[in-house]
Amino acid sequence: xxxxxxxxxxxxxxxxxxxxxxxxKFDQIHNTLQTIIAKLQTLQTNVETNDVNPFALSDTSxxxxxxxxxxxxxxxxxxxxxxxxxxxxxxWIYRAEQYFEFQRVDPNQRxxxxxxxxxxxxxxxxxxxxxxxxxxxxxxxTAALLRRFGPTNFDNPSEAxxxxxxxxxxxxxxxxxxxxxxxxxxxxDSHLIGCFIASLTNDIRLDVKLKKPRTxxxxxxxxxxIEESNNLQNRPNPPSKINLQHHxxxxxxxxxxxxxxxxxxxxxxxxSKTLP
Numbered sequence: 149x150x151x152x153x154x155x156x157x158x159x160x161x162x163x164x165x166x167x168x169x170x171x172x173k174f175d176q177i178h179n180t181l182q183t184i185i186a187k188l189q190t191l192q193t194n195v196e197t198n199d200v201n202p203f204a205l206s207d208t209s210x211x212x213x214x215x216x217x218x219x220x221x222x223x224x225x226x227x228x229x230x231x232x233x234x235x236x237x238x239x240w241i242y243r244a245e246q247y248f249e250f251q252r253v254d255p256n257q258r259x260x261x262x263x264x265x266x267x268x269x270x271x272x273x274x275x276x277x278x279x280x281x282x283x284x285x286x287x288x289x290t291a292a293l294l295r296r297f298g299p300t301n302f303d304n305p306s307e308a309x310x311x312x313x314x315x316x317x318x319x320x321x322x323x324x325x326x327x328x329x330x331x332x333x334x335x336x337d338s339h340l341i342g343c344f345i346a347s348l349t350n351d352i353r354l355d356v357k358l359k360k361p362r363t364x365x366x367x368x369x370x371x372x373x374i375e376e377s378n379n380l381q382n383r384p385n386p387p388s389k390i391n392l393q394h395h396x397x398x399x400x401x402x403x404x405x406x407x408x409x410x411x412x413x414x415x416x417x418x419x420s421k422t423l424p
Contacts, residue, residue: 227247227250227251229244229247229261229262229264229265230243230244230247230265231265231266231267232262232265232266232267232270233266233267233268233269233270234268234269234270234273234297235297237293237294237297237298238294238298238327238330238331241290241293241294244258244262255286258286259283259284259285259286259289262289270297273296273297277292305328305329305331305332306332306335308328309325309328309329309332309343310343312324312325312328312343312347313347314347314348314349314352317375318348318352318368318371318372318375319372321347321348322368322372325343325344325347329343337363337364340364341361341363341364341367344364344367344368344371345357345361345367345371348371351378352371352374352375352378355370355374356370356371356374
């Protein structure tokens with residue numbers, strides 16, 4: 149810029165114009181940046197709420213309705229409702245409840261759905277009960293089914309758990325213990341561990357107690373290991389090679405020494421006295 153021959157006033161005016169133009173450009177840049185930031189924030193909000201793909205080619209994705217959250221891909225799974233013929237009602241009730249939850253079955257339709265899968269004596273009982281009492285709620289149906297087909301000690305499973313004793317193997321005792329304990333709604337872990345250890349056989353109980361298991365699973369594992377160790381110790385040892393050879397040789401019949409019978413000489417035969 150040639151400032152020669154110009155007055156101070158003209159020079160100041162030119163500088164002011166340049167500064168004004170620069171300030172105007174800065175304002176435009178600032179406004180543009182603010183607009184971009186606002187759009188990015190809006191896009192981020194849409195991505196978080198509507199699960200919109202920011203790299204989608206179509207603008208229609210911005211107007212997509214948010215997908216309905218589903219806990220399980222039930223459309224791709226085909227599950228069959230468990231059948232019940234009167235055997236092991238607690239297990240059947242558990243599986244039925246899992247099915248109802250997974251398939252989101254309306255509570256008002258659960259008993260009707262369950263009745264379609266009753267067989268044998270269970271179906272006969274349900275027909276009799278419905279005729280006698282009419283439609284039942286889920287709670288009443290469950291209680292009635294357990295009273296009819298459940299164990300006699302179902303009303304007080306805690307007492308049954310206390311009476312339970314190991315009579316055969318730890319595995320069999322574990323199955324019985326789990327079957328009864330799952331019927332108890334609330335029971336501390338320490339109480340379960342104590343009940344399990346107390347009902348073990350004498351040759352296992354003390355060793356498990358000395359290990360001080362902190363969980364029921366740990367107590368069961370220790371009991372099974374101790375049982376296996378005891379079985380190995382009580383197993384008769386196989387005969388060694390030397391003992392086996394000695395046993396075989398001792399059973400071999402040794403031949404008796406041969407006795408050679410020599411003919412008696414006639415000269416040495418006793419002379420018999422003859423009567424005159």
